[in-house]
Amino acid sequence: MVIINGEPKDTASVTVTELLASMNLRPERTAVMIGNDILPKAQYDRVLADGDEVEIIGFVGGG
Secondary structure, three states: OEEEOOEEEOOOOOEHHHHHHHOOOOHHHEEEEEOOEEOOHHHOOOEOOOOOEEEEEEOOOOO
């Protein structure tokens, strides 16, 4: 079980990239934190493990 934006999800053993794709989010328009650490985009191939706490922030343009 992985906690994503405060909600438990059964998404362990997928990469951050796969998770974002399943949520229809574009990696270049997101920031991802795992625990208290910001995950560099170069590490989005990281596999999520049971117990990870993930925060995903999507950037939106506008004015």
